[in-house]
Amino acid sequence: MMIRPILAAAIASCVALPAVAQDGPRLDMPAITVSGEASVSAPPDLAQIDAGVASDAKTAREAAEANNAAMAKVLQALKTAGLADKDVQTSRLSLQPQYAPNRPGQAQVTGYRASNRVTIKLREVGKVASVIDTVVGAGANDVGNVYFTVAEPSKLLDDAREKAVADARRKAEIYAKAAGVTLGKPLSISEDGASAPVFRAKNFGAPMAATPTPVAQGEETLSITVNVTWAIKAGP
Known part of the structure; x- marks a missing residue:
């Protein structure tokens, strides 16, 4: 019995195909999956003020000219206080009409409000209070959203990753x-989103009094969660 040329070529091509490697652990492989968690804390080294x-x-x-x-x-x-131009950025500009209150159906314009806000980046967090006092003393009447954070969290997160994997091993054992x-x-390791919570201080919507502004910078906590699948075998 003769095999047709086309069929013979198809069989030959199938035989010649290399085996495809499987990614990840086999579904039938005995394994255990656990999550490991770790957190590290550090004082913030970067602050931001609006x-x-x-x-x-x-x-x-x-309104615009006065503003x-x-x-x-x-x-x-801010410039006199030593702030670099690159650390002061305009974040909001607006000019809005103001309307008379309690006049249903009557949009009577009583005036206009112009506002201009900048975001100030401070690389020395110890200067937050003095900078707030400086801008308020210069006439700022819209101050708030004070943030503290860690400028370069990579090293801290790497330490947390090591601790999270160790925590996963402890649980798995x-x-x-x-x-x-x-x-x-370990057959697979995956990481959930790393979190770096930011501490937000109180808003300062009204001009400050002569008393120096109290600001507490606290600590930043960075957290990591990893999911690890370990191979297991029968015990001794």
């Missing part, structure tokens, strides 16, 4: 012992 000026006037031009003049004083005060099996090599 500060600006809101100005009210009868006309839009008057521009007031904000120029705030920016000059407990389960393996309880089940009467022996823990083998």
